[in-house]
Amino acid sequence: MWLMSLLSSYDVASDVNVAIISQPPSPEHLLGTDKLGRDVALRMLHATQAFVGPGILAALVALMIGLSTGAIAGWYGGHVASGLRLMTTSLASIPRFVLLLLASSIYGRDLTTLGIAAGIAYSPTLSEAVYARIVTFRDSGFVLAAKAHGLSSLRILTYHILWSNCKELIWRNILALFGFFLLIETTLSCIGGFGVQEPDPSWGNMIGIGDLQIGANTGNPLATWAPVLAIWLVLTAVAAARGTSVEANR
């Protein structure tokens, strides 16, 4: 709650204070200040809004598209599967990064668009993974036995296959998508032009290609190091979580 009120009370535009440009850490500014005299720690926290919400949105979109297409294609097979897989593979043939740049330039640079686009861009991967898993189960003895016990196809597909036997797989893919989204968002914001625009903070634009070129943060290196380390830490945590979920599945 304290964090929420701190974040909502922070005004990204008016925090500029030229009197304290690039100060090293102090009790008032735990991570020091940046080239415009803004508090780095607060901006770090504020910047999480740039990827947490949109990242979850991306996950939901990918789940909706990837899960349904993968499950339907895998379970029913035939022409339905061919059609759906043609759709997902043609989508997958466009590099994700290009797809996101296209979406941003056509539909706007806001994070909601970026989140939806990332979800769509990632959905073929999830779809393919779910499809492959379901195909191996479709003709398996346990599906046959479940049918013979009088269970409906829908229940076998949703409960026994998707829930009981695919949830780890889906979770791993969602974590990967979250990592992917963080990387994309910070990369775009770092390059500038796309992603999060100043004065709104993102770990990406806090690093800032332009700032790096002119050495804007030499006075307080933490202003660059903090976002770099934070990105690395989150990506590592995501990778570790994926690894644990693989281990738990053994």
Place this chain on the structure above:
Amino acid sequence: MSMSKIELRHLKVTAGGKTLVDTTGLTLEAGEAHLLVGASGSGKTLTARSLLGIVPAGANVTDAELIVTLEDGHEVKPYQALPRRRAVERNFTSLRGDVIGYLPQDARGSLDPLMRIGAQVKACLSLNQTDESVESCLARSGFESPERIANLYPHELSGGMAQRAGIAMLLARGSRFVIADEPTTGLDPTVQEGILSELSRLRDSGVGILLITHDLRIVPRLADKLSIMHEGTLTECSSVKLDELDSAPARALWSATARISGDLR
């Protein structure tokens, strides 16, 4: 109260224009064990699975007359709706599990790999809406420590234990008939004997069992009726005595079995 009964009058199964099974049928009554014996590829499994309406992908039941008489005298004729496959499928949904259960050869592969045995038995119990406990079902199927078994995953079971778990699920499901497709194949003789005695207990409790096998040696152990499947055609033997087999394919199968066993009479 009339006896429940499965009556397959005739059956034709084709795949890609080729006829795999074309035969007059067989009957299976409550409380009897009917052995369906034949060489591999003779169509035993197709025949058995057509009783459940689940033939493998690619094969089609093109013509069949199946009459399932329930305990209250009500008759279900699932294949009457042919050639409307969806309607046939709907007819079968009321029969599967409740009336006819299935015990497959690959017992372990027939269990949900990521669900504990207890949970799977429990799921069957809830479908059957009975108050019996999971442990009692497992105990009735011959497990000595049901609490321990209930906590295991399928990959932790041996073939014989998985087969027993399958039987426990059928007990939990309360199926009136059981179609057992080579349930003892690939098990060692002690375990085979255990599974056979569970099946004979099941029969004695009033369940009708159709046992598919290529092993004639279990005939004296269990068979009330014996049918031979040969190249897609069924023949019911007039006697279940192995010395009095009245069909040529059955005699050929028995003499081969006897030669392997080394006691040709």
